[in-house]
Amino acid sequence: MKPETRKKIDELFRHYPERRGALLPAIYLVQEEFGYVGPEAARELAEIFEIAPVAVWEVLTFYNMFYTEPQGRHHVYVCTNLPCSLRGARPLIRCLEERLGVHAGETTADGRITLGHEECLGSCGTAPVMRVDGVYHENLDLERALAIVDQLD
Amino acid sequence: MAQITIDGETYEVGDGLTILEALDQLGVLMNEVELPHYCWHPKLSVDGSCRLCQVEIEGVPKLQIACNTPVRDGMVIHTKSERVEQARRGVMELLLLNHPLDCPICDQAGECKLQDYAFDYGVKHARTDLPRRPAKKGFELGPTIVFDQERCILCRRCVRFCREVSQTGELGVFQRGERSLLETFPGAELDNPYSMNVADICPVGALTTKDFRFKVRVWFLDDVPSICNQCGRGCNINASRSNNRVYRFVPRRNDAVNQTWICDHGRMSYKGLTEGRCTEARVGSRRVNYDEAVSTAGDRLRSAIDAKRPIVVVASPFASNEDLFVLQRLIGDLGCEPGTFAIERGDSDALLIRADKCPNAEGARALGFLESDAAVGEAAIALVLGRVAPERLVNVETQVQLVSHEADISVSADVVLPVRSHAEYLGSFTNFERRAQRFSPFLEPCFEAWSFGDALTEIARAAKVLGWEQPFDVIRVSRELAQAVPAFAGLDLESLPAEGAPLR
Ligand code: SF4
Ligand code: SF4
Ligand code: FES
Ligand code: FES
Numbered sequence: 001m002k003p004e005t006r007k008k009i010d011e012l013f014r015h016y017p018e019r020r021g022a023l024l025p026a027i028y029l030v031q032e033e034f035g036y037v038g039p040e041a042a043r044e045l046a047e048i049f050e051i052a053p054v055a056v057w058e059v060l061t062f063y064n065m066f067y068t069e070p071q072g073r074h075h076v077y078v079c080t081n082l083p084c085s086l087r088g089a090r091p092l093i094r095c096l097e098e099r100l101g102v103h104a105g106e107t108t109a110d111g112r113i114t115l116g117h118e119e120c121l122g123s124c125g126t127a128p129v130m131r132v133d134g135v136y137h138e139n140l141d142l143e144r145a146l147a148i149v150d151q152l153d
Numbered sequence: 154m155a156q157i158t159i160d161g162e163t164y165e166v167g168d169g170l171t172i173l174e175a176l177d178q179l180g181v182l183m184n185e186v187e188l189p190h191y192c193w194h195p196k197l198s199v200d201g202s203c204r205l206c207q208v209e210i211e212g213v214p215k216l217q218i219a220c221n222t223p224v225r226d227g228m229v230i231h232t233k234s235e236r237v238e239q240a241r242r243g244v245m246e247l248l249l250l251n252h253p254l255d256c257p258i259c260d261q262a263g264e265c266k267l268q269d270y271a272f273d274y275g276v277k278h279a280r281t282d283l284p285r286r287p288a289k290k291g292f293e294l295g296p297t298i299v300f301d302q303e304r305c306i307l308c309r310r311c312v313r314f315c316r317e318v319s320q321t322g323e324l325g326v327f328q329r330g331e332r333s334l335l336e337t338f339p340g341a342e343l344d345n346p347y348s349m350n351v352a353d354i355c356p357v358g359a360l361t362t363k364d365f366r367f368k369v370r371v372w373f374l375d376d377v378p379s380i381c382n383q384c385g386r387g388c389n390i391n392a393s394r395s396n397n398r399v400y401r402f403v404p405r406r407n408d409a410v411n412q413t414w415i416c417d418h419g420r421m422s423y424k425g426l427t428e429g430r431c432t433e434a435r436v437g438s439r440r441v442n443y444d445e446a447v448s449t450a451g452d453r454l455r456s457a458i459d460a461k462r463p464i465v466v467v468a469s470p471f472a473s474n475e476d477l478f479v480l481q482r483l484i485g486d487l488g489c490e491p492g493t494f495a496i497e498r499g500d501s502d503a504l505l506i507r508a509d510k511c512p513n514a515e516g517a518r519a520l521g522f523l524e525s526d527a528a529v530g531e532a533a534i535a536l537v538l539g540r541v542a543p544e545r546l547v548n549v550e551t552q553v554q555l556v557s558h559e560a561d562i563s564v565s566a567d568v569v570l571p572v573r574s575h576a577e578y579l580g581s582f583t584n585f586e587r588r589a590q591r592f593s594p595f596l597e598p599c600f601e602a603w604s605f606g607d608a609l610t611e612i613a614r615a616a617k618v619l620g621w622e623q624p625f626d627v628i629r630v631s632r633e634l635a636q637a638v639p640a641f642a643g644l645d646l647e648s649l650p651a652e653g654a655p656l657r
Contacts, residue, residue, distance in 0.1 A: 054337070057327060062329045
């Protein structure tokens with residue numbers, strides 16, 4: 001990892017009574033740098049935090065927002081919890097799978113897009129919802145969803 | 154102290170303990186009080202994850218887990234009420250949802266708590282036909298352990314063992330919720346000197362040792378209590394055997410010695426009990442029968458006595474207290490120099506493994522033998538127990554060596570007498586903390602042979618040493634030892650408790 005990332009992690013330690021408390025924000029920092037946190041980066045974190053590598057891996061795999069494998073340039077996540085599903089999220093994600101030629105959870109061969117399921121985004125009132133690179137798109141229909149995905153480079 | 158009542162029985166227990174700890178300390182857990190539990194283990198931290206140990210406590214509205222609920226004075230606990238049993242049925246249904254129920258091909262069958270409680274509390278039919286959680290079957294976690302991921306009930310005992318006991322931390326539970334899976338760090342292995350203990354503590358058939366897997370059904374085995382002889386700790390073990398064959402060593406709990414663990418080296422040492430054994434007596438390079446070897450050794454000893462020439466003995470820290478007592482008495486009767494013994498040393502750690510790679514160095518010391526690896530003085534004859542460095546015997550004319558293994562035979566031995574391994578006779582060792590511990594035979598001697606004490610007695614009888622007319626009888630010898638040596642007072646083989654006792 002870059003010395004800047006390392007410096008930021010050291011800085012984090014000052015805000016927590018226990019080193020270990022800084023693990024989540026530190027993982028975010030590493031993910032910002034590499035786009036994901038693989039075994040090698042996890043080992044490095046374990047060393048910095050003086051904990052077993054498995055302990056880092058447990059945290060990493062527990063949360064949906066951490067990736068242990070390289071992701072696409074764009075992240076497309078479709079909420080498939082109950083309200084969104086009732087409003088058509090399932091056909092929507094199937095349609096996107098078809099267009100992109102991948103299953104949810106996979107990345108297109110050209111590394112352009114990672115498609116995934118998402119748990120409730122807290123926006124059920126405007127279901128169905130999808131999150132593209134952190135931006136919510138609400139009240140979707142198939143056409144709009146495809147258009148949004150198509151214009152990602 | 155707190156007074157608690159469980160299913161109508163009243164117990165006095167220590168304050169600050171949890172219900173399960175209190176029952177464990179009283180020694181009633183799973184005996185008088187059959188309280189099912191998976192994740193709790195007496196030597197690991199509390200996890201509280203399996204929920205099987207729920208009990209009803211009067212005055213507390215909800216069921217509580219016994220493994221994480223401290224006792225309170227006057228607490229009234231029910232472990233058999235309908236509410237408790239219903240909770241157990243619920244837990245079992247949940248655990249069995251993802252379990253393959255492949256008992257017919259599972260090594261744990263017969264000693265599996267999941268199987269046992271499925272019989273007691275399981276439902277006959279699943280209420281769902283959804284597919285089971287995808288998981289891997291039978292893959293190696295490391296050099297010693299095979300893992301059936303789909304059988305794992307995620308009790309995390311193995312995880313805690315690796316973090317708290319072996320302190321190597323190889324295992325973790327990854328993912329979350331119903332997708333949780335036990336694994337090692339990507340690309341890493343479960344590999345530490347205590348790794349196979351995880352197979353003992355896994356309550357189901359998820360973790361099995363490569364060595365024991367598919368060898369024999371456990372209901373064909375019977376366990377004989379013994380002591381590991383691979384280092385000075387003297388871990389308590391059970392030897393599981395069937396048809397005069399040992400299939401495995403497993404730890405036998407002894408809180409004063411090895412807790413509930415043994416090291417992998419000690420566990421695998423059962424193989425050495427039958428491999429490479431010395432099975433034939435020799436005089437020079439000639440193979441002879443046992444009687445001839447004994448009478449030759451006796452004759453040589455007699456001539457040395459008659460010629461008033463020096464006799465030396467080399468003791469072994471692998472011999473039992475009783476063997477060494479016989480040897481010490483022979484030394485007294487022959488009037489020879491104090492006997493010596495040498496110790497081979499190796500790696501040690503802070504958990505169990507001791508540097509002295511022998512089971513009875515302290516017993517040898519307590520019986521008056523001196524540790525030395527210097528050459529013994531000039532002598533007409535040396536009586537040698539076990540392996541010896543040849544340089545130690547350069548000043549000796551005739552060497553009589555008593556050995557259990559071929560590899561221990563000294564090149565310069567004149568008379569070789571095969572003896573039993575500690576698997577084949579009754580005796581006691583004294584561990585590094587001066588604790589005497591009994592071991593019992595669990596194998597038939599693989600050929601005609603005696604223990605050290607027996608063979609020494611026979612040689613002395615053949616040499617017509619005064620006072621050595623009676624044959625060896627280990628029980629009688631151990632009583633004499635307890636009377637003659639104050640350190641062993643009251644510690645004869647019949648009085649020694651199963652968990653051993655410190656020397657006086
Ligand atoms: S492998 Fe066994 S000990 Fe480890 S978590 Fe699974 S069931 Fe528990
Ligand atoms: S620690 Fe020593 S006594 Fe215990 S099992 Fe290992 S070798 Fe045997
Ligand atoms: S269920 Fe989709 S945003 Fe809540
Ligand atoms: S033994 Fe108490 S919750 Fe598992």
